[in-house]
Amino acid sequence: MSCRNVSELMSLHLDGLLSSEGSAALENHLARCSTCWEHWQALQHMDQRLREAPLATPPGDFVPEVMRRISLYQGFALPAVRVPGWAILGASALAVVSSAAWVVFAAISVYWQMDTVWYLGLCALKSAGVALAVADALTLTGRSLLSELLAPTTVAGLVSLSGLSVLVLVLWLRLVTKYSAWRRAA
């Protein structure tokens, strides 16, 4: 038996997992090999030291401190995590319906109007927000603010964009609260 194999037997023997045959082989080798004998002495010494090493004990307020941090986490997390199901469904439905409305309107404008590009451009422009619609109403066309906001292109664009925005916001909030809320306990 080689010294390398014997070294593995030593480790098993320290764990009490060596068979009687293995023990005999180990004893036999140790009786004849001074290098392994010294190594076995060092291993036994190390084993003894490890077995005698004390357990490190936590400070007295460890349990209340853990529970305090857990309650902190709960205090922060509950309002943010609980997005009601109807809100997600509503936001999804709004996004789908308004996006479909936008597409239908664009298709109609393509079919009926010669200046299709202008119409699509207007939809895109107005969907960028109320501020653009206001600016448009005041400076570009001279039409009233109310009629501008109620114009089909503005309504379709705004509903579509706001629906998508709500959906993305809800999904983002759920993602963030689910995967990183635990950090708030720290």
Add this chain to the structure above:
Amino acid sequence: MDEGALVTRALAGDQQAFAALVEAYQTPVYNLSYRMLGNAAEAEDAAQEAFIRAYLQLKTYDPAKRFSSWLFSIAAHYCIDQLRRRRFSWSTLESLTGRDSQDHGALDPEDRALNNEEGRELQRALMLLPENYRLVLILRYWRDLSYEEIMAVTRLSESALKTRLHRAREMLAEKMRGGRATPAVVQGPLLAVNRKEEGDGVLSEC
């Protein structure tokens, strides 16, 4: 009350039940963190973090397995992550400052488990081992875990665990031999061997 019942109650929102689990496992989890990190302040934080993670991931615990193995696995992974971050931050700092610190695992002289020179030497030698090797020794000695339990914590196969324990012992013995704590004679050898005197005619196989 047994662990399974405590886990069930904790899952139902009973914080007292989880507090009882923390109470039962605070010492082994803290000791594991302490022996892995070598620093009382970091160990306290890591042990707390392990319990918080366990609480948050309680739904993923499989009651068919030991709660302790699951908990130690969380604590061990967190400690290894911390050690890797520490190593990264040290190497970054050194590359910036041009200094080569040899004191990455600095020991806190006030630590309770290091109240004597022997304890300090042992922990110092332990800190010189790669973290995965240190972990198996800690689980084997301070928790007296069986091979099956260590395999559950570390997800090593039996043969891999045997090899790792063997190599960890070799390394630690070597580190301790380098120190001044190794005595020339060990009292009460664990294996009774009637060693023949050198030069008795038996050829060494080494």
